[in-house]
Amino acid sequence: MVNDKESQKIVDIIQNFARQSSLFVLAYGTGCGAIEIPPTMTSRYDAERFGIRGAATPRQADVLLITGYLATKSLKRVIRAYEQMQNPKYIIGFGSCTINGGMYWDSYNTINRLDMYIPVDVYINGCMPRPEAVIAGFAKLQKLIQAGKADGWDRYQKNLEFYRGNQKKIIHNWVMPDYNW
Ligand code: SF4
Numbered sequence: 001m002v003n004d005k006e007s008q009k010i011v012d013i014i015q016n017f018a019r020q021s022s023l024f025v026l027a028y029g030t031g032c033g034a035i036e037i038p039p040t041m042t043s044r045y046d047a048e049r050f051g052i053r054g055a056a057t058p059r060q061a062d063v064l065l066i067t068g069y070l071a072t073k074s075l076k077r078v079i080r081a082y083e084q085m086q087n088p089k090y091i092i093g094f095g096s097c098t099i100n101g102g103m104y105w106d107s108y109n110t111i112n113r114l115d116m117y118i119p120v121d122v123y124i125n126g127c128m129p130r131p132e133a134v135i136a137g138f139a140k141l142q143k144l145i146q147a148g149k150a151d152g153w154d155r156y157q158k159n160l161e162f163y164r165g166n167q168k169k170i171i172h173n174w175v176m177p178d179y180n181w
Contacts, residue, residue, distance in 0.1 A: 011150060020145035026061035028078055031068015033095040033128035036066045040131040052138050056083040069097035069110045075117060076171050089153045092137055093120040095128045116166045121154030133144055
């Protein structure tokens with residue numbers, strides 16, 4: 001006899017398998033690394049064979065791919081796009097600029113650590129990462145989803161005050177709806 005807890009566990013495994021097998025990606029091409037996305041998605045590397053394909057809008061996307069440095073102005077658009085996505089949703093930070101600012105670390109107008117503003121599930125390092133590294137990053141995200149450990153969307157809700165505080169510190173003209181999850 002299977003109890004409620006065990007049947008929920010089975011449902012989670014099946015749902016996570018379905019989620020990791022079909023990732024619709026919204027690529028936010030902020031930095032130079034965006035140039036590696038076309039070869040990753042097209043016939044040379046063919047990411048679709050791993051269940052990874054593009055999405056047209058945030059509302060259809062599971063993954064937000066941030067491909068490099070973010071100016072404070074672009075950050076506002078990224079936050080807006082992320083908050084329009086349905087849960088569960090995931091973020092991949094692509095390139096050194098998303099990790100520590102990269103070569104723009106001391107710029108007056110770019111951010112240094114993406115995960116201070118939105119929750120990053122996987123980072124892909126390099127400047128710029130090649131398509132093999134991008135596919136390896138997606139494989140890592142798929143493993144986390146299957147294990148139920150890609151929980152950035154949940155952390156965002158639980159720590160919204162922390163993220164909002166950081167966001168509002170650098171985005172001065174803050175005109176955005178405040179969601180009430
Ligand atoms: S990590 Fe390198 S390739 Fe990527 S946005 Fe920064 S400078 Fe450009």
